[in-house]
Amino acid sequence: MQEREQVHIHKRLDGTTYEHSHMDKENKGHNHNHRHTKAVINRLARASGHLESVRRMVEEGKDCSEVLIQLSAVIAALNNTGKVILKDHLEHCIVDAVESGDKEAIDNLNKAIDSFIK
Template identity: 45%
Template sequence: MSKEDKHHHHEHKQRKSVINRLARIEGHVKSVKQMAIDDRDCPDILLQIAAIRKALDNTAKLIFADHMENCLVNAVHEGNEEKVLLDIKKALDNFIR
């Protein structure tokens, strides 16, 4: 598969929001790592890990919604829906295990 095949050539409206969310998650993960270094109570660390997982899930939902609203619509207009649907099925199989 060529490099061009892996990249979309249209706007992802939620791109900035996704990047901002991932930056916050990154900071949160660093804080939890510091909690472990500081030997904080396990329940406190687990609570923070649960919060990170929820934040990741919500970010994934945003990416999926953006994909549905932009990528799939464009694929239908371009007559490329079979490939895009196959790609999203693979992505969902990897995401939901």
């Protein structure tokens, strides 16, 4: 399969434009290269660090209430990160899917949302 980079420029309703690119493998799938990637990576790193702290709290026998509060903070951080990914996906991949008539990408989004929101 030959890969080729495709660059897309989109214009929002407010007039601002944004550009993104992905590698197209015979029009099936692509590498996500969005403007929020660095923010998502940073959020995941922070959540991972907080989860490690929760693990240490359990190992050290900290109060269950404190552990649950910290664990809920990790869960909230992950959920908020998921929201950033979802918004980015809607702004880029789903716009492309609608423009190209790619029903499979929309079906995949629906499956992902069902898994994310339980």
